[in-house]
Amino acid sequence: MSRFNPSTLLFSAFLYSIFISFNKIEFLYFLPVIFLIYCEFKNIISIIKKLIFLNLFIIMIFLVLLFQNSVDEAINIYMRTNMIILFNLLLFSSSNGYDIIRALHELRFPNAFVCSIYFTLKMIQTLSDELKKIRFTLKARGFRARSTMFTYETFGNLFGHIFVKSIIKANAMQESFQLRGFNGKIYLINNSKLSIYDFILVFLVLLLYIKKVII
Numbered sequence: 001m002s003r004f005n006p007s008t009l010l011f012s013a014f015l016y017s018i019f020i021s022f023n024k025i026e027f028l029y030f031l032p033v034i035f036l037i038y039c040e041f042k043n044i045i046s047i048i049k050k051l052i053f054l055n056l057f058i059i060m061i062f063l064v065l066l067f068q069n070s071v072d073e074a075i076n077i078y079m080r081t082n083m084i085i086l087f088n089l090l091l092f093s094s095s096n097g098y099d100i101i102r103a104l105h106e107l108r109f110p111n112a113f114v115c116s117i118y119f120t121l122k123m124i125q126t127l128s129d130e131l132k133k134i135r136f137t138l139k140a141r142g143f144r145a146r147s148t149m150f151t152y153e154t155f156g157n158l159f160g161h162i163f164v165k166s167i168i169k170a171n172a173m174q175e176s177f178q179l180r181g182f183n184g185k186i187y188l189i190n191n192s193k194l195s196i197y198d199f200i201l202v203f204l205v206l207l208l209y210i211k212k213v214i215i
Helices: 006-021 027-039 041-068 071-092 098-106 111-140 149-179 196-214
Strands: none
Touching: 006 027, 006 071, 006 098, 006 196, 027 041, 027 071, 027 196, 041 071, 098 111, 111 149
């Protein structure tokens, strides 16, 4: 379970990402990241693995920028991208996707927007579970991906099955919510409270803006 309030997570992620995107890297910008590393130290190995995996794509962008722009600018963009990704991985490493729904609800986003995100996450979770079942079934049957027509047909059938399954699940979800009297609003139990970790994180993020304004 995350140490932070869902609203704090979303608020900090937005402010920090926006700020880092338009400023050159300085030491002060590492303070929120260092604080989150301290808070999520038990998950740091898995977070680093995810960061390394995402860097496989970031390096390609870095190489393109390296040939098109100066070395300093390419390195700065590479560092900023990694800082934003690492910061967000640290923020949401102990949270589930539905914390975003709770945060949007607490921050008074429009009900239609909150419901859209909720149903999207619900469908992603459902289809992800379905894909895991199919992969397990194929593995149990000894299926191996090769450059053969049988492999292409198998993947084609797989994607077709998931597409049909998504339509069936969507219709079932619609009927379920209609039977429950859904009126365009998601009702959530608001039992989250602000902790000292929330105040420290928000302070460190806002400190970047304060420093920018003063200097």
